Amino acid sequence: EAGVTQFPSHSVIEKGQTVTLRCDPISGHDNLYWYRRVMGKEIKFLLHFVKESKQDESGMPNNRFLAERTGGTYSTLKVQPAELEDSGVYFCASSQDLLAGVGYNEQFFGPGTRLTVL
Amino acid sequence: AQSVTQLDSHVSVSEGTPVLLRCNYSSSYSPSLFWYVQHPNKGLQLLLKYTSAATLVKGINGFEAEFKKSETSFHLTKPSAHMSDAAEYFCVVIGGYSSASKIIFGSGTRLSIRP
Numbered sequence: 317e318a319g320v321t322q323f324p325s326h327s328v329i330e331k332g333q334t335v336t337l338r339c340d341p342i343s344g345h346d347n348l349y350w351y352r353r354v355m356g357k358e359i360k361f362l363l364h365f366v367k368e369s370k371q372d373e374s375g376m377p378n379n380r381f382l383a384e385r386t387g388g389t390y391s392t393l394k395v396q397p398a399e400l401e402d403s404g405v406y407f408c409a410s411s412q413d414l415l416a417g418v419g420y421n422e423q424f425f426g427p428g429t430r431l432t433v434l
Numbered sequence: 435a436q437s438v439t440q441l442d443s444h445v446s447v448s449e450g451t452p453v454l455l456r457c458n459y460s461s462s463y464s465p466s467l468f469w470y471v472q473h474p475n476k477g478l479q480l481l482l483k484y485t486s487a488a489t490l491v492k493g494i495n496g497f498e499a500e501f502k503k504s505e506t507s508f509h510l511t512k513p514s515a516h517m518s519d520a521a522e523y524f525c526v527v528i529g530g531y532s533s534a535s536k537i538i539f540g541s542g543t544r545l546s547i548r549p
Contacts, residue, residue: 423537
């Protein structure tokens with residue numbers, strides 16, 4: 317079974333440009349999460365989708381970040397315009413819904429996208 | 435509220451010696467606790483998990499962790515370090531049992547192995 321995949325693995329852009337990150341969750345996982353780790357600090361929660369709906373977007377830093385999950389499958393995270401402080405590693409994770417009988421919210425992580433804003 | 439503190443940002447041990455990575459947690463609920471590992475250029479991989487079953491949890495690659503409620507700790511150990519253990523390790527707490535429960539990461543401990 318394929319794990320969570322993310323594209324691209326690394327992106328280098330200039331300040332003011334736009335970047336779109338993509339995440340493909342494990343097939344059948346309704347829950348999809350975005351996290352980021354900036355400047356070697358803690359990994360921080362950004363937002364949580366349940367299928368195509370945003371369950372919690374309290375971690376989104378500002379309105380330059382837009383996340384979508386069309387059709388409840390893959391998700392994109394767009395940064396527009398990018399700023400220097402957006403540099404970091406963006407992780408995506410997915411999990412099954414608890415109704416599927418899973419007793420805890422184990423999340424499976426992708427390899428991350430390393431974003432460098434110059 | 436939930437929080438997790440990893441007490442060491444960097445640990446260095448010699449190959450073949452024991453590993454101890456320390457983690458303390460704070461949780462309003464009976465917590466679910468995890469250790470994840472990230473090798474260079476790889477994704478976060480689950481090492482082991484505690485979900486209110488046995489307090490001594492065994493994970494992959496010879497790692498284990500003991501949940502100690504009285505000390506609010508969940509330290510990660512391994513009897514004998516291997517060069518391939520060099521990576522960054524994250525202690526994680528989830529304060530609930532719904533898919534909306536937030537996962538809280540510690541700041542990470544980078545483990546170096548000396549030959």
